[in-house]
Amino acid sequence: MSHCVGLVTGRQESGHPFRLHRGYAFAVDPDDTLGARPEPEAAGGLLGSAAFRPVRAGNAFEETVERVLQVIKLGLVAHGERLPSERDLAGRLNVSRDTLREALHSLQRAGYVESRRGRYGGTFVTYRQPAPQPGALRKAVQGLGSGDLEDALTYRLVLETGAAEAAARRTLSDSQRSGLRRHLADLESVPADRYRQSDTRFHLAVAELTGSPSLVASLAEARLRLNDLLDAIPILERNIDHSAVQHRAMAEAILAGDAEAARRATEEHLEATAALLRGFLG
Amino acid sequence: MSHCVGLVTGRQESGHPFRLHRGYAFAVDPDDTLGARPEPEAAGGLLGSAAFRPVRAGNAFEETVERVLQVIKLGLVAHGERLPSERDLAGRLNVSRDTLREALHSLQRAGYVESRRGRYGGTFVTYRQPAPQPGALRKAVQGLGSGDLEDALTYRLVLETGAAEAAARRTLSDSQRSGLRRHLADLESVPADRYRQSDTRFHLAVAELTGSPSLVASLAEARLRLNDLLDAIPILERNIDHSAVQHRAMAEAILAGDAEAARRATEEHLEATAALLRGFLG
DNA sequence: CCGCAATGGACGTCCACTCGTCCATTGATC
DNA sequence: GATCAATGGACGAGTGGACGTCCATTGCGG
Numbered sequence: 001m002s003h004c005v006g007l008v009t010g011r012q013e014s015g016h017p018f019r020l021h022r023g024y025a026f027a028v029d030p031d032d033t034l035g036a037r038p039e040p041e042a043a044g045g046l047l048g049s050a051a052f053r054p055v056r057a058g059n060a061f062e063e064t065v066e067r068v069l070q071v072i073k074l075g076l077v078a079h080g081e082r083l084p085s086e087r088d089l090a091g092r093l094n095v096s097r098d099t100l101r102e103a104l105h106s107l108q109r110a111g112y113v114e115s116r117r118g119r120y121g122g123t124f125v126t127y128r129q130p131a132p133q134p135g136a137l138r139k140a141v142q143g144l145g146s147g148d149l150e151d152a153l154t155y156r157l158v159l160e161t162g163a164a165e166a167a168a169r170r171t172l173s174d175s176q177r178s179g180l181r182r183h184l185a186d187l188e189s190v191p192a193d194r195y196r197q198s199d200t201r202f203h204l205a206v207a208e209l210t211g212s213p214s215l216v217a218s219l220a221e222a223r224l225r226l227n228d229l230l231d232a233i234p235i236l237e238r239n240i241d242h243s244a245v246q247h248r249a250m251a252e253a254i255l256a257g258d259a260e261a262a263r264r265a266t267e268e269h270l271e272a273t274a275a276l277l278r279g280f281l282g
Numbered sequence: 283m284s285h286c287v288g289l290v291t292g293r294q295e296s297g298h299p300f301r302l303h304r305g306y307a308f309a310v311d312p313d314d315t316l317g318a319r320p321e322p323e324a325a326g327g328l329l330g331s332a333a334f335r336p337v338r339a340g341n342a343f344e345e346t347v348e349r350v351l352q353v354i355k356l357g358l359v360a361h362g363e364r365l366p367s368e369r370d371l372a373g374r375l376n377v378s379r380d381t382l383r384e385a386l387h388s389l390q391r392a393g394y395v396e397s398r399r400g401r402y403g404g405t406f407v408t409y410r411q412p413a414p415q416p417g418a419l420r421k422a423v424q425g426l427g428s429g430d431l432e433d434a435l436t437y438r439l440v441l442e443t444g445a446a447e448a449a450a451r452r453t454l455s456d457s458q459r460s461g462l463r464r465h466l467a468d469l470e471s472v473p474a475d476r477y478r479q480s481d482t483r484f485h486l487a488v489a490e491l492t493g494s495p496s497l498v499a500s501l502a503e504a505r506l507r508l509n510d511l512l513d514a515i516p517i518l519e520r521n522i523d524h525s526a527v528q529h530r531a532m533a534e535a536i537l538a539g540d541a542e543a544a545r546r547a548t549e550e551h552l553e554a555t556a557a558l559l560r561g562f563l564g
Numbered sequence: 565c566c567g568c569a570a571t572g573g574a575c576g577t578c579c580a581c582t583c584g585t586c587c588a589t590t591g592a593t594c
Numbered sequence: 595g596a597t598c599a600a601t602g603g604a605c606g607a608g609t610g611g612a613c614g615t616c617c618a619t620t621g622c623g624g
Contacts, residue, residue, distance in 0.1 A: 050486075050498040051353045052366070054376035055345045056338055060611065063337045071333045084334070085571060094336035096612040101573080118620020119570040147493075154494040158444030166436055204332075211429075212436040217332040218500055342581065367601060378582045383603080400590020401600040566624085573618070581610080588603070594596085 060095050064103040067093060070224045072112055072127050073231070075197025076204075082122040083113065129193060129231065137232035141280040144229075153274045156222040160203065161266045163219060167209035168254045168262040176209055177255055184251045188244055192235045200227075202247060206254065229277055243269065342377050346385040349375060352506045354394055354409050355513075357479025358486075364404040365395070411475060411513065419514035423562040426511075435556045438504040442485065443548045445501060449491035450536045450544040458491055459537055466533045470526055474517050484529060488536065511559055525551065 057063055068089075071077055083089060086104070090097040104123055107113045112127040141149060172180075183202045190198045200223060207216045233239075246269035253261035339345055350371075353359055365371060365386075372382040386405055389395045394409045423431060454462075465484045472480045482505060489498045515521075528551035535543035 050495060050502050051356075051358050052349075052371065052374040053499055054374070055342060055349055056376055060337065067334070067337055074333075076333050086573095087571085089334065092331075092334040092336070094338055098574095098613090099611060104572095115572060116620085117572045117618070119568090120621060121571050121619080123572085151494045151496050154448055154492055155496040155500075158441065158448060158492075158494075158497060162440030162444045166440060210436055210440075212433045212440075213332060214433050214437040214504070215440060217335055218437075220332050222496070368603095369601085380583090380604095381581065386602095397602060398590085399588070399602045401598085402591060403589080403601050405602085568623080569621095571618100571620080574616085576615090577613085579610105579612085581608105583606105583608080585606095586604085588601100590601080591599100593598085 060099045061102055061106075064093060064095050064100055065106055068103060068107060069112065070227070072107075072125055073129075073227055074200050074220070074224060075129070075194070076201070077125050078194070078197060079125055079128050082124050085122060129196065131193070132232050132234050134234075137229065137277075138280050140229050140232045141277060148225075149229075149277060152222065152225045153270075153277065156219075156226060157267070157270050157274070159207075159215065159219045159222050160270055161263045163207040163210055163215055164250055164254060164262040164266040165259045166212070166215070167206050168257055168259040170209060170211065171257075172209060172255070180205060180209065180251055180255065184247060187247055192237075192240070195235050195240060196230060199243070199247075206250065209254065226277075230273070233273075233276065239272075242272065342381045343384055343388075346375060346377050346382055347388055350385060350389060351394065352502075352509075354389075354407055355411075355509055356482050356502065356506060357411070357476070358483070359407050360476070360479055361407055361410050364406050367404060411478060413475070414514050414516050416516075419511065419559075420562050422511050422514045423559060430507075431511075431559060434504065434507045435552075435559065438501075438508060439549070439552050439556070441489075441497065441501045441504050442552055443545045445489040445492055445497055446532055446536060446544040446548040447541045448494070448497070449488050450539055450541040452491060452493065453539075454491060454537070462487060462491065462533055462537065466529060469529055474522070477517050477522060478512060481525070481529075488532065491536065508559075512555070515555075515558065521554075524554065 058066075068083070071083075077083055083104075084092065086097055086100055090100040093100065104113060104115065108115060112125065113123050114126045115121070115123045144152075183198075183205045187195075187198045187202050203223065204216060204220060207219045210216075246265055249265035250262055250269065253259075253265055340348075350365070353365075359365055366374065368379055368382055368386070372379040375382065386395060386397065390397060394407065395405050396408045397403070397405045426434075465480075465487045469477075469480045469484050485505065486498060486502060489501045492498075528547055531547035532544055532551065535541075535547055
């Protein structure tokens with residue numbers, strides 16, 4: 001797939017409903033006190049698909065392309081910046097260097113990165129976030145199942161509000177405090193075409209303050225799943241102004257250690273986006 | 283682990299885009315003086331390790347063993363119950379049947395499962411949760427880094443409270459409501475040696491009510507990471523009674539649609555466990 | 565100017581994993 | 595008792611990915 005770089009919209013849960021015809025049951029418990037246990041077919045439903053979800057989403061190459069692409073699209077490594085060296089990056093991603101190189105070549109062909117040899121060389125990001133096309137949003141939203149959208153929105157809401165609250169509860173070091181302020185300032189001064197990147201960095205910075213790597217990783221993943229949608233939303237001055245107020249409220253609540261306020265501010269902040277996206281579902 | 287402080291010269295609008303002296307964008311800096319501008323070291327620190335986290339944790343065999351073992355230890359498929367057929371399960375986990383079989387054989391040798399051939403045969407769980415050994419908890423906790431424990435506890439708190447709140451906000455169907463009540467009743471009647479399983483099922487059932495598969499999956503993962511620790515905690519009557527009150531409060535708040543109360547009840551519920559585990563860190 | 569060090573580039577080898585296919589076993593059903 | 599469908603069991607061929615090693619390029623340091 002030469003154009004593997006397209007939006008591989010993440011997980012495609014193959015929803016196998018369990019076939020429950022007759023004796024087939026996950027409940028062949030001899031001492032089963034019929035009915036006492038809530039779900040003899042314990043592993044059915046959502047629970048089953050979560051428990052037995054795929055061990056790996058695709059082949060190493062695809063997943064590697066996806067990962068690097070996401071980092072680029074999230075703006076974690078922005079235009080002109082350099083990715084870690086192939087050896088380093090391959091180690092971090094836990095894939096062979098060959099596989100990583102294939103992925104990078106693929107991204108290079110697609111125009112996302114560029115490699116230069118020699119010491120102080122490396123692989124540099126050439127991608128710039130394109131201006132959103134009219135109609136792109138509707139298409140992007142409809143490309144997702146409505147279930148997927150709700151899933152992503154719920155997931156994100158839980159993680160973001162939880163992160164904000166947890167961050168507010170921590171006692172922050174001076175450098176952490178000033179770091180957060182700097183992110184906030186950056187958010188308020190960045191040109192519109194880089195707004196989304198700064199926004200992402202701000203939110204991830206909040207998650208980082210919790211000190212929980214798992215939380216950061218999950219939040220990054222949640223954002224990634226909405227990223228294509230968010231990219232399709234035209235950045236309006238009004239939205240930015242509106243967001244700015246909320247971002248400030250979040251930051252101040254976190255710095256003040258007011259968990260409740262941090263949660264509320266975050267929730268309001270996300271609600272606007274969520275409402276907008278849901279509007280394209282009808 | 284290397285942290286990084288990129289020395290990429292700020293934002294370049296044009297001309298000589300990237301001038302990087304020893305422009306390693308991903309250097310090593312444990313303290314990560316986030317002091318600098320938010321951008322250059324964008325992918326450093328937690329953020330970098332989250333963004334470039336391993337694409338795959340290990341080989342397919344290991345991950346498969348791990349996955350199935352977790353399902354068993356969580357009690358999602360309890361003693362005497364049957365796992366999905368090899369063909370089915372391999373498909374769900376997205377590994378070859380051979381790999382799955384190897385994993386199952388490995389589990390069989392370890393005494394977790396048992397396979398029977400023929401129609402209506404299958405692979406059955408033979409594992410029973412052992413009674414906790416005195417001193418096991420301290421060892422288990424210390425086996426984890428203190429950072430790991432905090433990470434897991436924070437992650438779990440965020441997900442569980444968020445799930446409870448989100449569940450309370452949904453309008454639930456009759457079957458969902460009665461399902462939750464059944465879980466609650468089960469929790470209050472189950473013998474002590476099955477308490478943890480019922481507890482897990484109850485909490486996952488709450489997550490299921492949110493309708494967000496991602497949330498269920500993450501919560502399952504979060505619980506898994508604490509599972510060995512929880513297993514090492516002796517189940518005391520007093521704890522069960524205490525938990526029962528909180529479980530009931532959670533369920534009632536969710537059924538009543540009271541998001542705030544659901545969150546609070548969940549938080550209190552988890553706090554007890556968290557405090558206990560933290561006590562073993564000194 | 566030279567040499568060094570760190571980078572991307574390339575290749576041969578080996579093994580884990582997959583895929584397809586067939587066999588062996590079992591118990592419900594007729 | 596015979597049949598049949600679904601299950602675990604096994605094997606050979608094909609391949610994707612990992613590993614080690616080497617080469618080519620580049621710019622900084624001496």
